[in-house]
Amino acid sequence: xxxxxxxxxxxxxxxxxxxxxxxxxxxxxxxxxxxxxxxxxxxxxxxxxxxxxxxxxxxxxxxxxxxxxxxxxxxxxxxxxxxxxxxxxxxxxxxxxxxxxxxxxxxxxxxxxxxxxxxxxxxxxxxxxxxxx
Amino acid sequence: xxxxxxxxxxxxxxxxxxxxxxxxxxxxxxxxxxxxxxxxxxxxxxxxxxxxxxxxxxxxxxxxxxxxxxxxxxxxxxxxxxxxxxxxxxxxxxxxxxxxxxxxxxxxxxxxxxxxxxxxxxxxxxxxxxxxxxxxxxxxxxxxxxxxxxxxxxxxxxxxxxxxxxxxxxxxxxxxxxxxxxxxxxxxxxxxxxxxxxxxxxxxxxxxxxxxxxxxxxxxxxxxxxxxxxxxxxxxxxxxxxxxxxxxxxxxxxxxxxxxxxxxxxxxxxxxxxxxxxxxxxxxxxxxxxxxxxxxxxxxxxxxxxxxxxxxxxxxxxxxxxxxxxxxxxxxx
Numbered sequence: 014x015x016x017x018x019x020x021x022x023x024x025x026x027x028x029x030x031x032x033x034x035x036x037x038x039x040x041x042x043x044x045x046x047x048x049x050x051x052x053x054x055x056x057x058x059x060x061x062x063x064x065x066x067x068x069x070x071x072x073x074x075x076x077x078x079x080x081x082x083x084x085x086x087x088x089x090x091x092x093x094x095x096x097x098x099x100x101x102x103x104x105x106x107x108x109x110x111x112x113x114x115x116x117x118x119x120x121x122x123x124x125x126x127x128x129x130x131x132x133x134x135x136x137x138x139x140x141x142x143x144x145x146x
Numbered sequence: 147x148x149x150x151x152x153x154x155x156x157x158x159x160x161x162x163x164x165x166x167x168x169x170x171x172x173x174x175x176x177x178x179x180x181x182x183x184x185x186x187x188x189x190x191x192x193x194x195x196x197x198x199x200x201x202x203x204x205x206x207x208x209x210x211x212x213x214x215x216x217x218x219x220x221x222x223x224x225x226x227x228x229x230x231x232x233x234x235x236x237x238x239x240x241x242x243x244x245x246x247x248x249x250x251x252x253x254x255x256x257x258x259x260x261x262x263x264x265x266x267x268x269x270x271x272x273x274x275x276x277x278x279x280x281x282x283x284x285x286x287x288x289x290x291x292x293x294x295x296x297x298x299x300x301x302x303x304x305x306x307x308x309x310x311x312x313x314x315x316x317x318x319x320x321x322x323x324x325x326x327x328x329x330x331x332x333x334x335x336x337x338x339x340x341x342x343x344x345x346x347x348x349x350x351x352x353x354x355x356x357x358x359x360x361x362x363x364x365x366x367x368x369x370x371x372x373x374x375x376x377x378x379x380x381x382x383x384x385x386x387x388x389x390x391x392x393x394x395x396x397x398x399x400x401x402x403x404x405x406x407x408x409x410x411x412x413x414x415x416x417x418x419x420x421x422x423x424x425x426x427x428x429x430x431x432x433x434x435x436x437x438x439x440x441x442x443x444x445x446x447x448x449x450x451x452x453x454x455x456x457x458x459x460x461x462x463x464x465x466x467x468x469x470x471x472x473x474x475x476x477x478x479x
Contacts, residue, residue, distance in 0.1 A: 014394055014429060025264040032292055034157040036178070036399035038425060044178070044403035046157070048292075054439030055388045058381035061445050062198060063264060065378060069199075093256070095199070098268045101309040 014038070016047055024051020025059065066093055077144055083119030084144045085110070088134045102133045148278035151248050153287040153294045157393030157400060160212050161186065162289025163250045163273040167321060168222070170248060173328050175220075182404030183219050183333045184212030185340040187397055191351045191359055198267065200382030203360065205396040207344075209252070209271030209312055213319075215340070219333035223323035228315045232303050235316035239276065239284075242320065248277040248287075252317035254308025260288070260295045270312040276302075290391060334408045335479045341401075342476040345468065354469045361461040368454050376454065377442040384435045384442075398428030405475075416478040420471070427467055434460045 014037045026032065032048040039045050073087040089099045100107045112118050113126075124138065131141045151170055156162025161180040168175045181187070185207060192202040206212070217224050229235035242249050254270040255261060278285035283296045297305070306316045345353035360383065367376035387396040402424035409417030438457050441449055 014399060014425070014432065019394075025262050028264075029260070029262045030292075031262065033290070034155050034393065036157060036393040036403050042422065044399075044406050044421075046155075052388065054384055054435045057439050057443055058385045059264060059389075061378065061381045061442060062385065064445065065199070093198075093267055095196075098310040101313065 016040070016045060019047045019049050020052040021049060022051045022053045022056065024056040026051055066090070074144065080116050082114045083116050084141055085119065085130055086114045087144055088130070088136070088141065092134060099133070103129050105129075147243065148280070148285060149243065149246050149248050151275070151277035151287060154289070155292050156289040158186075158206075158391040158397075159273040159289050160209065160271075161400075163275055164213055164216055166275055166287065166289060167248065167250060171321060171324060173324065175328070175330075176403075176407060178400050178404035179330070179407055180216050181212060181397070181400050182341075182408060183330070183337040184214075184216035185337045185344065186212040187341050187401045188344050189353055189356045189396075191356045193351060198382065200379050201360075201363070203356075203383055203386050205387055205392060215337070216333075217321075219336050220328060220330065221325040222321050224319050225322045226317065226319040228317050230315070232307055232316065235306060235318070236299065236303065239318060240279065242318075243276065243279050247320055248275050249318050249320040250275055251306060251319075252314035253302075253305035254310070254314060255305075256308060257301065257304045258288075259297065259301055260286075260291065268308070268310050270308050270310055270314055331412060334412065338408070338475060338479045342472045345472045346476075354465050354472070357461055357465040357468065361458040361465065364454055364458040364461065368449075368451050373449050374445065377445055377449075380438050380454075380457075381442045384438050387431060388435055395428030395431040398424055398431055402428060412479075414478065416474075420475055420478060423471060427464065427471060430460070430464050430467070434464065 014035070016037045016039045019035050019037050027050060032050055035047050035049045036044060037047050070087070070090045073082065073090045076082040077084050077087050089095070094102070096107050096110060100110045103110065113122060127138045127141055131138045134141065154162070154166055154169065156165060156177045158177070158181070161177045161184070164180045165175055165177045188204065188207050190204050192204070195202040227238060229238070239249065251274055252270070253272050253274060254268065255272045256266050256268045258266065258272070274286055274288040276284050277287055282299045284299065284302050286295045286297055288295060306314055308314060347353045347355070349355060350359050364380065367379055388394065393400040402421045405417050405421035405424060409415070409421060434457060437460060441453055441457065
């Protein structure tokens, strides 16, 4: 990549005034570093990934309203987590977390267990039990 | 209290931290040099593992490996500490800062408040330097940021004790002993040899063969999983290739910069030629990203199957070129 080919496309980095460093060659073939504000192929990929996450969140929310899963799964998606990340944060085995996704199991959870989840998601136990729709 | 520490922006966090800590101690080592000596370049597909609900591909060595190899090969001794107890971790950090010793920390990205929200994923192998403390605020030099930043003690504790894969466990490191004079020549040769061995490894998931495996999968995905999933996977591949930290082209440009620097240092004409060649291969990786992005631009649209074949062919061409390249590089040192 030549110095003048370093892409300067608009990206999400602009929101915090961040520019990335890129390696490129100058006119004499010497390597230099150059700032880049973003690159479209990358931005599209990132935005797609974010759309995917938002869809997952919406789906999880719908499933909570339909009483097919517990709010824990919704909050897990909201925090961009998956089962293994969530299980290591709360300190339960994965199968236990999965079991807590079951609405009838979730209803019977002790306050202590609920508190653990609430602390990970940084919300109160009430917020964990009743998601706003 | 603030330690007199100069922040230099880098493309990648791990090389950046090592390079910045070395510079602080009076040894000028560039980022590409650290990357090359530490044999950072790699291509590896990790089957069965899913990252953000997509395939896991890495373009560089495991977190911490670059760092370890660099230290060993140039003869710098680093002290590393991991903690179970966050308050002890904080005490040790404060003690080091009090001794005017800036330290490197491994942290999780998700709670780094100064990152743009879109970039905050559960990724635990980020590195930064702490170079001071004012009240309850720690002064942070994060190599991927343009300038210095800061984090409160609560925020810092959270990122130091992030959970999940590669959990940092408060991991802290700093150099303790240096050689009298930095002898890079031997270290460079070792680093290059190692990279060649990795890239030419006779394993279907690693190096050049790994690239071919991914090309095959790209042909398969749209038929087996539908175009929507295939597009998501393709986007993931490009993200891992180009996202913050690779310096462009899946680290190929940094590596070319390293070869150029090494060629001058060792007075090896061949390395300079190979550096230009690596740049061209890097350009091909960029072309692949552009063409792939044309496919995934529209997430769910039905795309012809043969456009996937086209990008897969592109990857296979890159694999062929890299196979030749690394064989030549092996002979050049």
